[in-house]
Amino acid sequence: MKPSVRFCDVTAGMQLDGFKQDVSQEYIDRYALGSLDLNPIHIDPEWSSRAQTFGRPKTVLHGMATMSLMASVVTRAWGPTTQITRMKSKFTKPVWVEQTLSFKGVVKELHYLNPGHNFVVINVQATDSENDLVGLCDIDVRLPG
């Protein structure tokens, strides 16, 4: 599998194309099925309304969906076979249903090891409709060249 970007093509501060994702209840439902995480906080609006686990009477998107979309910033920009070797994420605010998430990524570090092992660290941030940070992720990507 060869990524479309080479190590020598990348510079610190380089931006990766971001994207937006509307978080409808159907979007949450489908991710729940894809991940098999069928926790009622995600798929049961009535229960979520009563339990108010996160302080609002709404369902929330899976943290792992947010993390997946943060990884997708890299794979959509550089191709689905891009070799991600590590992801370290933190979630800073719940993503309630009917939010729109915005994702953006920037190359934070370049690690010069040797050909075949050089890698970059990309910092990806996700913000919600209120422009609050909901998640961030450092993603290590091994690149040829």
Add this chain to the structure above:
Amino acid sequence: MKGIERISHLFETQKQLAFDRDFLSDWELYETWDEVEMGRAYNAPNDYVVREEDLVYYNRALGETDPLLIDPQYAAQYSPTGHVIAHPCFLVAVVFHCLGPKGHGTWLRTPAARNPFQEIELHEPIFVGERITLTFTPVDRFIRRGKHYITNLNEFRGSANTLKARWWATLILPPTREEISRYVNA
């Protein structure tokens, strides 16, 4: 209508149809924060045989549009593996399938659990046709600012016992069964 009934029309894959899907029905059998034995490694009760439909569903659910991720016919011709490519976070589906609804590690299914942070190392991609096994070890349990955190180290191995990935999976849990019941019975 309960959430699980509301989305029943969305079940498509073999694993989804066979999955023990109601997280509220057996919650009293889930391990709680105060019950977990730290440092002991467990083999998950189920293996995960990767089917192309599993990868396609996950990728489509995220909103991916690259044909290498969602189109088996295109992937058969152009993918380096001959199949659709697994998303780097597909491991989450492997974990929920492998753990099942009873026994050790079921705190992952706790209603009202929160996801604070995660760390995943990917050693090898996941391929269609592989049998993935999961070993998990509770490696940390702590209280920070009044919240109860717990971390499993999940290790995923492929058909030749090769290490595919390691995932330090952390959740914040209601600390006791009594506390969980308050949410369940809300």
